[in-house]
Amino acid sequence: MSQGAETIGEDFALGIDSAAVVEGAPVRGHVGGKDAIMVRKGDEVFVVGAFCTHYHGPLAEGLVVGDTIRCPWHHACFSLRDGQALRAPAFDALARWRVEQVDGRIFARERVKTAPPRPVPARVPRAVAIIGGGAAGFAAAHALRAEGYDGPIEMISADSAEPYDRPNLSKDYLAGTAQPEWLPLRDPAWYREQRIDLRLGRRVERLDLSGRRLLLDGGETRGFDALLLATGAEPVRLPIPGAEGSTAFYLRSVADADRLIAACSGARRAAVIGASFIGLEVAAALRARGLEVHVVAPEAVPMARILGPDLGAHVRRLHESHGVVFHLENTATEIGSGGLTLKNGGALAADIVAIGVGVRPNTALAEAAGLSVDRGVLVDACLETSVPGVYAAGDIARWPDRITGEAVRVEHWVVAERQGQTAARNMLGRGERFDAAPFFWSQHYDQAISYIGHAPAWDRAELSGDPASGSCEVSYFAGGRKLAVATLGRDLDSLRAEVAFEKAMGALL
Template sequence: MAQDQATPSGPDLTQGIPIADLADGKLVGRVGDQEVLLVRQGAEIFAVGARCTHYQGPLAEGLLVEGTVRCPWHHACFDLRTGEALRAPALSPLPCWSVERQGDRVFVRGQREAPAPSAPSGKLPKRIVIVGGGAAGFAAAEMLRRRGYGGGIVMVSGDSAAPVDRPNLSKDYLSGNAPEEWVPLRPDGFYAESKIELRLNTNVASIEPGKHEIVTEGGERIPYDKLLLATGADPVRLPIPGADLPHVHALRSLADSRAIIEAAKTARQAVVIGASFIGLEVAASLRTRGLAVHVVAPEPRPMERILGPQMGDFIRALHEEHGVVFHLQDTVTAIERGGVTLKSGGRLETDLVVAGVGVRPRLTLAEKAGLATDRGVTVNPYLETSAPDIYAAGDIARWPDPHSGEMIRVEHWVVALRQGQTAALNMLGHRERYAAVPFFWSQHYDVSINYVGRAETWDELLVEGDIAARDCMFLFKRAGRVLAAASIFRDLRSLQIELAMECGEPIGGAG
């Protein structure tokens, strides 16, 4: 999460620098107390904030691509001319400064005001309704206003809290390294100021496509011209005795994370059921809080199905270095107030249980409305469902992926944000295909794993670098083609591979 930055160093750009200092294309300097990235692309020179507006990633270590800069940490992308955050997970723009060239020197002058959004043209919907208060729903509402849409926006959410930065719920916030004020995606006043009607604690009972209405559980009918279905997913509930006991938790919402934090204040030992990304991030966070942590999972290695055996062994060793105890190739068969029973016959004492065994997309509304579904809500490249004027995005959407040629559904935060943004543009009359390469990251103590692409199966796994030294890239290949790449501290290489996937270019590597 964003952290306070030290006093910026580097040259005072208001005093000018030789243009030769930009031979490598990028230079970090300062303007007053602000850190500024100076970029030269061809004959143009840009001056923008040097830190990503998502988690303050160093943009000087990122990738320049045709008038944009991409963040090395979580692959946000910014327009160098306007500062606009073109790709999630960043949502806020970069500050921009005027640049003046005098002979062989470059000077950075005053900060420029962000351009006001221009109203979209053409016939526009009078009211857009968004069902869901997660990543996709928020990103859609924010993009609609960013692009100057002046019609009504109603966001209906069953959650008790306004949209939050969900990855933080299992990472820094849960570990105690981020205050709660960092968790909301926008301050409370944002929705009223932006004229977004946010209805919390409101569940939708049905959608009536023929009438262009949704019906809440309270019986209220809300008409729409365009509808975005972004209902997300629910945690899988354990079908075992004791799964409903008060000390057993899942993690999906801010309320869930708060409940685990409160329980951790008095708990001494926790059992995490499942060695998924969420499960192990929870394990790391609870270890940071000083609890003894045991992880129970049926697979022989953590996350082997997604990351392969070498990375699985590394992740297990990393957690064991921090005191986590694994019980692999085992399952919990029952939960009692003081412990859990294992299928192997053992028993673990515990006063806190967290289940991280996956999620299921919320498809009930779509199915009842007669929308086409196939292990998700089926959408076309523009995220349109089978019903006129209804779009779907996020965890529920199954879309035609141009990179694999398959219909896929992905449960990643960044994917949901980007799909919400694309759906918003298309509801305003654009015809923008959703073609972003899937991306996610996972944090384990001081190690971050970045993953681009998608490889459910592979027949070859190539390793660049040294995993033990925490400096490596894994390439997942099928039939000679790289489908996905996982990396530890090879951020620029990860960005380069993502770009190659976007462009359909071959990816070289080890072997």
């Protein structure tokens, strides 16, 4: 995640030949030792920082779209004109430099300051309340301040930790290669500086929407003018004996991850119930810690329902090559202190059991308040619920998706962040439709799968390339309509698929 000390390419401060900068093809270099890229758009040339401010992805390998550039790793989007992070998962702006063209050469001059926030419309909420301290809640609070909103913001989170990078929990953090200080999205001082009242370890017991008040645990009440519901989801609990025992672990919070990490000390064998993305990421992380890992799942091919048989089979082979043992077309019927009892009558020894069989949206608060709920909190294209001034985002929101033509609910981190940003801007009267194509990534050892779009059901999967080579693309269709694209080792193709979906939805003009 940290920038290397060695710079690459020419020093743009000394100037480069104008002919070397081709439209849409970023040129890697530096400005006085600071990594940078130079990008041409028509007669204009921009110089901005070379690395994404999210996970340090190389923007020189990204995609230029209009006057923006998108990160090849996790699809963050930045303005080339002012360096601002336009879409999550990045929040911090890129460095940028003034550009001058003289006698056929292009020079990067002095560093340019970050642009001021947009002016706020005359009518804004007197106070904003955000219920939930996850991806959507944090992104909304950040966007409100970035858009210039100066009123009170209160964020109420049942989690005892400041908002953190949840996807990392099943990846590097669980594997032991990410330090705890990498997880927080911002340090505590940021919330104080931004005047965001962050209430951790607190629950909202009831919503009084007509009176615009929240009732917190302990009897405290808080008022609001605009409200974002971002209560997220919770793991599905297995309805079998022992699933709540001392050897069984669910992974949702950093506290869950810390308990699982502590249990790895002295453990030799682990069982993972569920061959989902989370389940297999946990399996990879536990292998990195040196544990023997067995995966139990009911399907014949891991993740075939989502990724198709070819890519699913590749994922299985990849894990097997790292020592994971699969017990497929099987389920656990009981968890004991020494391991699992399986449906086929077998037994599996395990010191710890990680359970990853899906999550359920936390919609009880919304439902009790009388909001429209149907397999999620129903929202319109601007993420507003059935009550004006009340928005929902993230794992609980079910919105009209123009890719599938249906109302959908998606449990992706980046989707939650982007929805939080959209909801915040709409609280300020922007009238912005949420039309970002859903995106997520999943890390398995040294290979990352990127998935763009949403295909809950598909009738045809077209494979391009060979998964075994580490480079392939799978497109998913229903009734002749492309709904989603998964890629392995083809980051630019994933970005191009994102742009194609946006164009199809009319979101990109």
